[in-house]
Amino acid sequence: MKKTLRLIALILTLTMTFSTFAAAETIQENQEAEEIAVEPAVPFSFYTSFTGTVKSIEEGNQGTIKVYLEDKDNSPAYFVLTEQTYYVDDVKIEEGKEITGYYESGKPMILIYPPQYSIDIVAAKPADGFMKADKFDANLLSSDKQLKLNISTDTEIIWENNTQINWFKAPTAEELQTVLTNRKMIVFYDFTTKSLPAQTTPYKIIVLSQQEVDPLSIFVEDAAIEAPSAFIDEDGTVMVPLRAISEALKHEVTWNNKERCIMVGSDVQVRIGEKSITVAGKDTVLLEFAPLIKDDRSYVPLSFFKEALGVKIVSFFENNIIINTGRYMAD
Numbered sequence: 001m002k003k004t005l006r007l008i009a010l011i012l013t014l015t016m017t018f019s020t021f022a023a024a025e026t027i028q029e030n031q032e033a034e035e036i037a038v039e040p041a042v043p044f045s046f047y048t049s050f051t052g053t054v055k056s057i058e059e060g061n062q063g064t065i066k067v068y069l070e071d072k073d074n075s076p077a078y079f080v081l082t083e084q085t086y087y088v089d090d091v092k093i094e095e096g097k098e099i100t101g102y103y104e105s106g107k108p109m110i111l112i113y114p115p116q117y118s119i120d121i122v123a124a125k126p127a128d129g130f131m132k133a134d135k136f137d138a139n140l141l142s143s144d145k146q147l148k149l150n151i152s153t154d155t156e157i158i159w160e161n162n163t164q165i166n167w168f169k170a171p172t173a174e175e176l177q178t179v180l181t182n183r184k185m186i187v188f189y190d191f192t193t194k195s196l197p198a199q200t201t202p203y204k205i206i207v208l209s210q211q212e213v214d215p216l217s218i219f220v221e222d223a224a225i226e227a228p229s230a231f232i233d234e235d236g237t238v239m240v241p242l243r244a245i246s247e248a249l250k251h252e253v254t255w256n257n258k259e260r261c262i263m264v265g266s267d268v269q270v271r272i273g274e275k276s277i278t279v280a281g282k283d284t285v286l287l288e289f290a291p292l293i294k295d296d297r298s299y300v301p302l303s304f305f306k307e308a309l310g311v312k313i314v315s316f317f318e319n320n321i322i323i324n325t326g327r328y329m330a331d
Contacts, residue, residue, distance in 0.1 A: 045144040046135035046184065047102040050077050050117060051125075054097050067093060068114075076114035081122060086160065086208060088123035088131075088186060099124055102133045121186065121208075129190040129203070138181045141197060148199045149187060151177040156204040163207045165234070178236075184209040218321045220248035228297045230321055237289045238302040238316050242270065245305065245323060262291075262298060268308050270300065277308045 052069030060066050060080075067079040079101045081093070091099065102121035110116055121133050134142040140149040153173050157180075159165065165179060186206040192198035216230040218240065227244035242262065243253045251265045262270040267280035270291050277285040285307045291300045305323055306314040312326035 043143060043145045044105055045142065045146075046105060047120065047133045048105045049100050049102045049133070050079075051098065051100040052077060054093060054095050054099060057093060057095065065093065067099075069099070078114055078116040079119045079122065080116060081119055085119050086121045086186075086206075088121065088206065091122060091124045093122070097124065100131075123186075126188055129188060131186060131188050133184075133186045135184045135209075136181065140177060140181060146197050147187075147192070148197045149177075149180075149205075150199055150201045151180060152201050155202055158204070158206045160206060160208055161210075163210055179211065180205070180207065182211050183207055216316075216319050216321055218245065218323070220245060220323045222324065228295065230302075231294075231299075233289070235289070238321065239289070239292070239294075239299040240302050240304075240321060242291065242298040242300045242304075246309075249305070249309065249311070249323070249325065251309070264309065270298070270304075270308075272298065277304070279308055 050069070050071065052071040052075075054067055054069055056068045058066040058068075063083045065079075065081040067081065068076065069079060070076050079099075093099065100123050101117055101119040102123075103117045103119055107118070109118075123131060125131075132142065132147060134144065134147070136142055136149060140151070141147070151173050153170070153176070155176070157176070163183075171179075185208060187200075187202040188204040189200040189202040192200040216232075216238070218225050218227050218230060225244060225248045227248075228241040230238065230240045232238055242264070246253050246264050252263075254263045255261075256263045256269070259269060260271070261278075262272075264270060269278040272293055273290050275287045275290045277287060279285050287301050287307065288303055289301045291298060291304075293299070302314060302316060302321060305311040311323055313322060313324040315322045
């Protein structure tokens with residue numbers, strides 16, 4: 001009987017030991033899985049490049065050119081150049097010339113060998129310094145997080161693809177920096193700092209795309225509303241849809257045919273193209289920018305709701321438009 005009890009005790013001890021080891025391994029595996037799960041993604045450039053020497057050139061249909069190249073390791077590739085390809089400094093494609101082609105990272109490709117790239121930008125090696133093609137964010141930081149631009153009034157800027165801005169006066173460095181954000185660009189530079197990311201003041205920038213901005217969200221009385229898109233004009237004025245916000249504030253919006261104006265409630269008269277707003281019981285209110293029509297919608301400066309309607313809180317922060325009367329806010 002005693003032997004039987006000892007045997008049972010031994011079996012129980014071994015079972016508990018192995019269970020402990022198994023649990024420990026499970027915990028360790030879970031911890032490793034958690035560590036893998038939180039590993040940050042590596043940022044990558046908007047464009048990927050291939051540099052090689054031209055070996056042959058073949059004319060294609062509809063203005064396309066097929067170029068066969070080999071890089072310094074004799075790895076082959078084909079460039080497909082189209083009418084949409086941007087030729088930096090009108091680079092000439094000829095046999096024996098070293099060129100670099102840039103194509104959009106992550107874009108679907110034909111899985112063949114040698115690889116065939118549909119090229120967005122083609123360039124020769126710059127005579128001086130360095131060249132980088134990428135998309136730059138609101139801080140002028142490249143998509144791969146490796147290069148940050150500092151803009152100078154001495155920086156030469158070439159506006160392509162209908163990106164030209166008509167300035168009323170020579171822009172400051174700060175104004176240039178603002179309009180260059182969120183664009184695809186080619187930058188040319190000499191030196192960089194040894195920081196991470198590296199910083200540089202480019203001597204030339206080629207702007208390839210219109211400015212891409214996140215949509216502006218509109219909150220009235222702390223609630224998001226559905227409304228036509230607000231926008232920021234060239235002077236930096238935030239323009240917002242008149243009817244959607246006014247009605248969210250419980251103001252009826254109507255057309256007064258006799259006065260040829262928009263009525264907000266019964267007291268406020270708005271005329272398209274005129275900065276002066278008539279408010280009953282007050283002197284004329286002068287807005288910073290005249291109301292306008294865009295996409296068949298009436299727009300007014302954001303300040304209209306404070307100046308003409310007396311709204312307590314009117315603000316714009318990080319692409320959020322905040323409009324609160326204070327009626328529903330805690331004291």
